[in-house]
Each structure stands twice: as C-alpha cells, then as structure tokens.
Amino acid sequence: EDKASEIASTANTPALAYALKVKESSQKSALSYDIVKSLTVEVGPRIPGSQGDKRAVAWAEAKLNDLGFDKVYKEPVRVRNWERGFADAKVVSPFPQELIISALGGSIATPESGIEAKVVMFDSLESLIAADKATVQGNIVFLNTKMQRDKAGRFYGKVVPNRVSGAVEAAKQGAQAVIIRSVGTDNSRFAHTGVMRYDDTVEKIPAGAISTADADNLAAMFASQQSSAEDIILNINMQAKDAGWQTSYNVIGEFTGSEKPDEVILISAHLDSWDEGTGALDDGAGVGIVTAAAKLVKDAVGQPKRTIRVILYAAEEIGLVGAYQYVRSNRDTLKNIIFAAESDFGAGQIYQLDTRFAEDVRNNPADLYAALQSMGVELGNNTTSGGPDVSMLPNYGVPVIALKQDGTYYFDYHHTPNDTLDKIKPEDIQQNQTVWAMITAYMAMSDFDPRPAPKG
Amino acid sequence: EDKASEIASTANTPALAYALKVKESSQKSALSYDIVKSLTVEVGPRIPGSQGDKRAVAWAEAKLNDLGFDKVYKEPVRVRNWERGFADAKVVSPFPQELIISALGGSIATPESGIEAKVVMFDSLESLIAADKATVQGNIVFLNTKMQRDKAGRFYGKVVPNRVSGAVEAAKQGAQAVIIRSVGTDNSRFAHTGVMRYDDTVEKIPAGAISTADADNLAAMFASQQSSAEDIILNINMQAKDAGWQTSYNVIGEFTGSEKPDEVILISAHLDSWDEGTGALDDGAGVGIVTAAAKLVKDAVGQPKRTIRVILYAAEEIGLVGAYQYVRSNRDTLKNIIFAAESDFGAGQIYQLDTRFAEDVRNNPADLYAALQSMGVELGNNTTSGGPDVSMLPNYGVPVIALKQDGTYYFDYHHTPNDTLDKIKPEDIQQNQTVWAMITAYMAMSDFDPRPAPKG
Ligand SMILES: [Zn+2]
Ligand SMILES: [Zn+2]
Ligand SMILES: [Zn+2]
Ligand SMILES: [Zn+2]
Numbered sequence: 001e002d003k004a005s006e007i008a009s010t011a012n013t014p015a016l017a018y019a020l021k022v023k024e025s026s027q028k029s030a031l032s033y034d035i036v037k038s039l040t041v042e043v044g045p046r047i048p049g050s051q052g053d054k055r056a057v058a059w060a061e062a063k064l065n066d067l068g069f070d071k072v073y074k075e076p077v078r079v080r081n082w083e084r085g086f087a088d089a090k091v092v093s094p095f096p097q098e099l100i101i102s103a104l105g106g107s108i109a110t111p112e113s114g115i116e117a118k119v120v121m122f123d124s125l126e127s128l129i130a131a132d133k134a135t136v137q138g139n140i141v142f143l144n145t146k147m148q149r150d151k152a153g154r155f156y157g158k159v160v161p162n163r164v165s166g167a168v169e170a171a172k173q174g175a176q177a178v179i180i181r182s183v184g185t186d187n188s189r190f191a192h193t194g195v196m197r198y199d200d201t202v203e204k205i206p207a208g209a210i211s212t213a214d215a216d217n218l219a220a221m222f223a224s225q226q227s228s229a230e231d232i233i234l235n236i237n238m239q240a241k242d243a244g245w246q247t248s249y250n251v252i253g254e255f256t257g258s259e260k261p262d263e264v265i266l267i268s269a270h271l272d273s274w275d276e277g278t279g280a281l282d283d284g285a286g287v288g289i290v291t292a293a294a295k296l297v298k299d300a301v302g303q304p305k306r307t308i309r310v311i312l313y314a315a316e317e318i319g320l321v322g323a324y325q326y327v328r329s330n331r332d333t334l335k336n337i338i339f340a341a342e343s344d345f346g347a348g349q350i351y352q353l354d355t356r357f358a359e360d361v362r363n364n365p366a367d368l369y370a371a372l373q374s375m376g377v378e379l380g381n382n383t384t385s386g387g388p389d390v391s392m393l394p395n396y397g398v399p400v401i402a403l404k405q406d407g408t409y410y411f412d413y414h415h416t417p418n419d420t421l422d423k424i425k426p427e428d429i430q431q432n433q434t435v436w437a438m439i440t441a442y443m444a445m446s447d448f449d450p451r452p453a454p455k456g
Numbered sequence: 457e458d459k460a461s462e463i464a465s466t467a468n469t470p471a472l473a474y475a476l477k478v479k480e481s482s483q484k485s486a487l488s489y490d491i492v493k494s495l496t497v498e499v500g501p502r503i504p505g506s507q508g509d510k511r512a513v514a515w516a517e518a519k520l521n522d523l524g525f526d527k528v529y530k531e532p533v534r535v536r537n538w539e540r541g542f543a544d545a546k547v548v549s550p551f552p553q554e555l556i557i558s559a560l561g562g563s564i565a566t567p568e569s570g571i572e573a574k575v576v577m578f579d580s581l582e583s584l585i586a587a588d589k590a591t592v593q594g595n596i597v598f599l600n601t602k603m604q605r606d607k608a609g610r611f612y613g614k615v616v617p618n619r620v621s622g623a624v625e626a627a628k629q630g631a632q633a634v635i636i637r638s639v640g641t642d643n644s645r646f647a648h649t650g651v652m653r654y655d656d657t658v659e660k661i662p663a664g665a666i667s668t669a670d671a672d673n674l675a676a677m678f679a680s681q682q683s684s685a686e687d688i689i690l691n692i693n694m695q696a697k698d699a700g701w702q703t704s705y706n707v708i709g710e711f712t713g714s715e716k717p718d719e720v721i722l723i724s725a726h727l728d729s730w731d732e733g734t735g736a737l738d739d740g741a742g743v744g745i746v747t748a749a750a751k752l753v754k755d756a757v758g759q760p761k762r763t764i765r766v767i768l769y770a771a772e773e774i775g776l777v778g779a780y781q782y783v784r785s786n787r788d789t790l791k792n793i794i795f796a797a798e799s800d801f802g803a804g805q806i807y808q809l810d811t812r813f814a815e816d817v818r819n820n821p822a823d824l825y826a827a828l829q830s831m832g833v834e835l836g837n838n839t840t841s842g843g844p845d846v847s848m849l850p851n852y853g854v855p856v857i858a859l860k861q862d863g864t865y866y867f868d869y870h871h872t873p874n875d876t877l878d879k880i881k882p883e884d885i886q887q888n889q890t891v892w893a894m895i896t897a898y899m900a901m902s903d904f905d906p907r908p909a910p911k912g
Contacts (some may be wrong), residue, residue: 041676044553053551096507097500097734100873136574187878189646213876217734220497220877277645278553296799418558420669421676422643 342387
C-alpha cells in the first residue's frame, strides 16, 4: 500500500485524509512562491484602473487557465483611477532639507507651485482635533504618531485614522495641507502610502506621508529651533490626479464540485496593489497562496466534491470595491458559500485559525483543528470578520475564517516601494500554502457545514 | 582622594591614567551622538560644493567654537560640484515596470529623451570585459554582481570596481549606458550611489545604480522571457550635471599642546556626504566621534601636552580631495604628526586596533593596548593604511592607526537615502567615542613616539 493511503488510514475522517494528503504534496511544492514571483516580475505594480492593473487581470486569467482551473471568468468592477505623479517636500527654513514624501491614495494635488507654509506638529489626531484653530489656520499639519511593532499588527488600527481622516480633520482646523508620519514600523526612508478619504462637506486639502526617518528628522528640527518663535517652513508639491473611471475585474477560477457543485468553498486574495512597490506582500503573496492551495488540492485529491472558487478581487486598496461589487453581482448565490476566506497579510507563517461558524457545529471538525496544530496553527476565536474582502459576507450569513499570520515585519514594507519579492521567505509562504490547502481539501471533501455565520 | 586619582594610581604610566580618566567621563557622555544629530538635523545632505556643503562648513566652525577648541580654522579646497538631477528607469518590454535608479556620482546625463535599448546582463566586470563586443554594441550593460555581508566589509573592494570602472569598460565594449546592481548588502529598493570615473581616452556614457531588489527583479525577467530571442528593453533617463568648480573647506579645530605644541595628534573624519541621505553613518558618525573625543579629553585631562588636531575633511566622497589638498598645503609640517587616524565606517562598535608604527617601538604602549581590551578592542596588525583621508600619510612617514568597526550592516545604508540618524545606536557610537578618547588622551599626554611609519 502506498504512502498516501497509509496517511489516509490514520485519519479520523475521509475529509482529513485528503487534508493530510495535500499537506504532504504541498510541502514539496513551491507553487505559491512561483505564482507571486511571476506576478511581481511580469506585472509588478497594479493600482486599480491602471495599465498595470489591466496587465494583472490578463496575467491572472492566463495563470488560472495554465493551472487547469475548470472555469476561469471575470466580473467587471468600475474603479476610479488615481495617478500619483510627482511629489516633493522640503524644509525651506531654518534647516533646508529634502524630505521623502508620498501622496496618500486619492489625495488632490497641490497648486503647481506647491504649498509653502509653517508646520504645526501634533502627536495624534485627537490633539489636532482638540487644538485651537488659530494655531492651525493656514499652516501645514504634521501628524507624528508612532506605530508599534506587533505580531498581530494590532497597532495599525490605532494609527491608520491619521492617514484616512487626517486631511478632513486638518481642513476643519483650517490647514492648507496635511502630512503624516508613515503608518509603518520600519526605520527607513520609505513613505507608506494608502487610501485617504475626503468629506464632501469639508474643504479638500492635499495629504501625503513622510517616511518615519524623515518624521524623526522633522520632529528633531522643532527641538533644534533657536526659539519657539522661529517657524519651520515646509514646501510641498504633489501632482497627483484623478484619472477618471476605468473598468477593472474580479478574476475568478473554479474547480467545479463533482458531487455538490453548488456548495462553494470561497478562497480569495486581492489582485490590485499600490503603485510604488511590486505588491509582493500586499497582496501577491495572497494571490500565490490561495491559487496554489486550490491547484494543489485538485492535484492531490482529484475533482473536489464541492466547488473550490478562487477569487482574485479588484480594487481592495481603494475600499474593497471589487468585493462589494461581487456581493452586488452575486447576491442570490451568497447562500451557497460554505465559508469564505482571504489571505491578505503578507507571507508570515500562520499561527492561528479564527472562525465565524455556526456555534453549534463549530467544533465538529476537531480532527482538522488537531491536524492544523501539527502546522503550528492553534484554534482561536469564533468572532472573526475574515479578511477585508470577505468581511461583509457574515452580514449575509456566510461563514468566514481568518488565518492569522505573523505580521511582525509586515508593516515595515506595507504600501511602500520596498514591498518586493525578496521580502517573502519561500519556507514561510509554503507554510501558508499548506495550511490553506489542508483546510480547502478538508472542506471541499467533507459534509461539514458551518452555515449560517452567527451575527456580529 | 577622589575617584579620578584612584583610577590614576592603578595605571602603569601617567598617560594611561589620563586614558582611564577620560574613559570614565566618556561613558557618561552622549556628545558624539549629539554632534551627529545636530549635523544631520540642522544641515543634512552635503555633497561637495553644494549649498549643503557650505552650510556644513559653517556648522562645523560654529560647533568647534562652541565646544571651546583653542583654534578653529579652515583651509580652502577646490571641488567639482556635481548635481544629481532627475533619474528614472523603466523596463519598456516585455514586462513594463519602473526600476529605482540613482545616478552614480560624476556621471554624465543621458540625452533629454533618455536612452532606450536592449539590456545585456553580466555577472561581473570580468565577464563584461571578456564578452564579444558584438553582443554589447549599442546596448545597455547591466552589471549584476552580488555583495556579501561581512563584519569587516571585505567584499566592498571586490564589487566596487563595477561602480568605479563600469562605465569605462562598458563603453569600451560599445555600450550606450551602464547600470550596476547597487554595491550594498541590503535587500531593499534604495539605490547606492558613489563615485565613478571616466577615462579621457574612452567615450563617456551615463552610469547608474539600481537597487538590489530591482536588480533581482530585472534578472528574473531574463528567466521569465518567452525565449532568449525576446529582448528586454530598458529606458533610462538621468539628468545629472557638472555644476562647475566651487570652494569647499577642510575645517580644523585644535587644542594646542601645553608642552609640545608642535607635536600633533591628528584625528579626523570627513564632513561631506552623498546627497540622498543625511550622511549620518557616512560620515556624520565619524565627525561626532573624533570631535567628541577631543573635547572629552580636554575636559577630562585639561590642556593636552601635545596638540590635538581634529580635521573634518572636505570632499572625501569624490576622491579624498580635501585630504590631498591638506597634504599639499601642509607638506612641511607633516613630520610633526605623531600619528593620524580617521573614523569613516559608520557607528558600529570598534573591535580591533591596527597600527602603522615604527616596528621597534610598536609594542611600547602595552598598557594602552591592555586597557583597550576592556573596551572589546584587540590589537591587530601593524600594516594598516589608516582610514581613507589619512591613507596617503604613511608615504610621508606619518604613523597611522585604524580602529576597525563592526560593519555588518554598514553597507545596507552606505550612500543611500536611508543613511539617516536612526541607524546609529547611541551605545555603539559612545563605545567609539570612548575608544578614540582613550587613545587620544594617552597619545596627547605621553612621550610615546611611533614615528616614522614603516614603508608599505
Ligand atoms: Zn492588502
Ligand atoms: Zn494594502
Ligand atoms: Zn566616508
Ligand atoms: Zn562614502
């Protein structure tokens, strides 16, 4: 008797046998790494609606077809295309120096001649909001909040409001522009971009991020001033523009279920990226992980009983646009989704499985949970909202899971030019691939049904 | 009896007592860090001949005066000012992507419309030189040699000829331009600049460095080509320019010797930096270390018996220009230099003292060598050429020393925008300061005379 059937014979359930079989083959496969390598080398940056995005869509269709998915199709998503353009910042006085700046995604441009004004520094969005308007009026606001390193990336949520809402709050206080300390954990001169928002009732002002090293430098200038009466004058010039509506696509590949084709295992990532890096960690890694997982399951177990659907979402970065479109376009069939999940936190190893499963059956796949422990993955809570692009699905009763990854270094690279392939360790992305493949195999080959998701 | 005289009484010689006294006070002082912080925050980038360089000279004079040096003066140095300008590189086909590029220092510009040509990749300068000219003619040469990480930075010398001589060798083979994989040990998207050379007998072509991550990406494109017949087309546009002659200065501060004012302890660093970072490691750290060492010695031991001369050299980066000028301007008094040394390898801790002392007396300061062991510094060879700006002095019989620093991470940041203050650990630069102060105190207060330096 062969090795695979030996493994199978040790399994508690037939479904687990399949999971263990794909575990073995995945541990010999570099497919997820090869996929993200192909995406970053052959496509690279792919901001929604850009030429890179269009090439990414073509690449994804070709890749899914090449891998032998039964069905490969795409669904249109209307996206607003934003172009970064030139960006420049310099301290004019008292200590003339260039600062490294990136426009935040969606920011309006400065006038062509730039904006030159006094800088007022705040350590948090709260202190900006609480400030005397007279001290802010006409100035450039500098939000200088540090972000702490953390395995789970828990401090992102605390600092990201600076990026998302800094422009609105600074404009309410009469500022001409806002710059933020990058939302990142590195000490380097890469600025971290990311989406920002305007409010139609508040004047729009330009918004950029400076690198953490430049934020330290600028903050130190305040301490080096001869007197507090001496102003720090900054000149910023950013020529970003709104390039209008474009069509992007959610790209979808399926291995159709042999027994229950209407029951869907939905695993996903987002195809778009920011424009300065090659989107290796965010979210090429996820694209590689879920695509490889589906393919490895097919190769190891044959045609799945349930349908495995891989969705590579459009335009996550500018507000889950592809994901919301998917819900609108597929409202009637959401009920067929057994569970949904997204990989979108880089390629660090998975250490925890969180779920949002019907409470009464949540512990039924105990054999799967036990098998995942051999991969270093512990069972966590049952209250997750899943990854960003599946986070709206529990509202429709769709169960979700989240495979929590070690994100200790994720925010060193996130949304910077430095998000490139070399940041992915082959052994780490392989562990991700294996965990996703095991869960996908188990769920595609079992009758376990966690529907409906409990309400939040 | 007070603490200092207790320490003194345990010393073998009076000179050692002074060294131990300044060791104690240095270990409570952050002066070297404060100096490099002031330089990077208040001046920042200072490429020879630039406005930043002029500000750095003024800063240095003011700083030495503020610290109470007896004599502060400057000596003019004619330097060629080079301006980086705009730089851009993109793969045109088959995989359109931007690459991060920096012009090498001294490079000519491309035509205003850039250069668009096929890329030919070589793994070393030797393989470029050995190539069939027909394969290179009219193309863009890509020199893709990796640099290994090393505590002593020993692989810099092996790879830096790509940067210095790549343009000449590529032009000899008929190339239109050359790009090199950055001479650096990081995996990031910072390009490492640095000086390059032309040869008057060979056509000048533009030369740039791409980041290591971009070099990996570009190399991977060759592997992803559909066939080897498919060319990789690159467009590079760099608008560097020679901005003509300017006057810079070697800035010099002295504590004049009370007993032997004509005997000089020469400790040095270079004041200039490349233009993309703030020159914290290269060589703000050195400026902080030697300036602080001299000041701490003065404070701890009073007026030194011999003169302590701190030289902050101009224009090291473009070929030791200030150092050669110093030799020309001071030829007659070089014989008075007891020893010379330069700190120019960042702020990693010192682990070895190399010397170039007259052989017969080299081991006389055994008590100093033993005391340095308590700082983690072992005695090394007697064949060093010292740091860059003092490397020509042994030819004139001037003894030199080299304090070897841990350079494991130095070439991650060297000559990049990422050479900023946050890369310096206060405890590391303090160890440097203390070791330099101990040696300076010992040599300034003793009769030990290592002249003349043995010939190389
Ligand atoms: Zn993402
Ligand atoms: Zn993102
Ligand atoms: Zn240097
Ligand atoms: Zn240098």
